[in-house]
Amino acid sequence: MGKGVKRKTTGVRILKYNNETSQTQIDPKHPDIQWIITAGAQDLVWDDFVSQHFDPQPEQTSAWGDVRSHWGWKPTRIYLKQDGVILGGAQIQEFVIKKILRVGYISRGPLIAEGVDPLLVLRAIKWLARKLRLSYVAVSPPYFCEPLVKAMPTAGFQIRPDALPPSVWHQATFLIDLKADLDTLFANLRYTTRNNVRRGLRSGLEVVSGSEKDLIVFNELMNSICVRRGTHPNLPGVDFVPKLWSRFAPRGWIHLLLIRYGTETISIRLILTIGKYARAWRIGWSGKYTKLFPNDVLNWETIRWAKEHGFEKFDLLGADRRDAEELLNGRAASEPYHCNITFYKAGFGGKLVLLPNEYCYFPNPILRWCMKLGLIKVLETKWFTGFTRLLYRKFVPRTQ
The missing domain is CATH 3.40.630.30 (Gcn5-related N-acetyltransferase (GNAT))
Structure with missing residues (x-):
């Protein structure tokens, strides 16, 4: 990346790099932790963290996200830093359907360093999902992430019904x-x-x-x-x-x-x-x-x-x-x-x-409330499953 040029915003520091954007946000509950948000084609700092992680996943690299971008997916990464050390994070692939529905997919993430509280990372992901105005976020967790799986319900994530995309055979x-x-x-x-x-x-x-x-x-x-x-x-x-x-x-x-x-x-x-x-x-x-x-x-x-x-x-x-x-x-x-x-x-x-179950998150609080009241049962019906899969195949490129 080239030399950054700063411009002021409220609470967020934005650096412009040849039409690529990097932001730094302070964790509102932990002032000693920074949230780094990048959306460029290459993020070597994040890629090095992924490759050195105990559970390295190719789908979480910026290189993978850049390749996916040629088919309409927009990758954005958010990762946490404390004293210059990455604690964890995730790459979210975003796709917009007919300029109406914005879906996000975290494939084999988030990746979290050993000993780090997963709730710290999940809170940052939820913040980014709202910032991107995503209607729905699907999560295929990495292979070995028991603390993460235990924390996801507490953070508002739920097991994803088969009706909701994407369909993942590799489980x-x-x-x-x-x-x-x-x-x-x-x-x-x-x-x-x-x-x-x-x-x-x-x-x-x-x-x-x-x-x-x-x-x-x-x-x-x-x-x-x-x-x-x-x-x-x-x-x-x-x-x-x-x-x-x-x-x-x-x-x-x-x-x-x-x-x-x-x-x-x-x-x-x-x-x-x-x-x-x-x-x-x-x-x-x-x-x-x-x-x-x-x-x-x-x-x-x-x-x-x-x-x-x-x-x-x-x-x-x-x-x-x-x-x-x-x-x-x-x-x-x-x-x-x-x-x-x-x-x-x-x-x-x-x-x-x-592998862990598939999860999902609805940034909209009203939709989350409806899910708790029973909308999830409607999503699990056979006719709705068929309808959503047809819709997803028609408008969304394959996610692998």
Whole structure:
């Protein structure tokens, strides 16, 4: 950012940086705490906090917010500082529907430093939601945030009904602890998965690192796998991945691994790496050579790659919540699964983690009062759920 030029306002100090805005607000209840509000395309101070957090989440970086801005989302960050140290904060993605309804989404946030009272951060978020005149704020909390979840009802946040957007499938996941040696990690694979990997490697499948020029192939193979599944890529547009690469690659946060058979790329994995985590973010596959098990080989080689590059956790990114709840409550792993993807990912030996519930907040006090009186029951009806999802799909770009 360039040199700031101050201009006076009541109670808020605003700095203009090449059409980007940074504000500093004093916490009204704690004068020694500052609220920093930024809305620019890049905030390296916040990004460093995210990457060094014990639960680093790519969706909370300013780089992610900048990419999302190309599809109508406006990112704003608010974080708390005390004696120059960040206590916590969140990036809110804002979208305006037909110039009437303003919705906000906090994806995998807020992120709060250990030992900090979550109510301090939640109060700042509520202040920002009112300042932005948001009608509704959806929150997908980060992975490990028990103190935050306990504090949210006290702060006026409530569990989000399924009728209210966005629809989030990723509510459980498998995490692999990469501190173990490679032999142990391989031994933790399901017996059939290990055999599939061995067979694929013996058959001549080659694993190579990709680069930006391979993104065209990645998009083609990702679309191919979605067509076979009868779905669409959960991305707002075909340019999303190239734009994400342009913002993440300079910081070493994005990588590609390819499986080749001869000269043909048949499977490809896009990996997001931030902090101590490597995440299996998206995959593409031509559908060919199923008997060589290219995806089993690719997933194992991605785990190996993450281990060899010094990451401590590998996130397989996504499992069916029903399966997760039942397995964690004692259901035998040999019993049928609700989702084949969950069964497949379980074969790589990770620890099943159930993510926190989805939450929401209504800045308008009248609307919050109506929710308490029973409006929430109306929102949970089948017809209203269908209506809101149709409306959201029609007017709002995908949030992932």
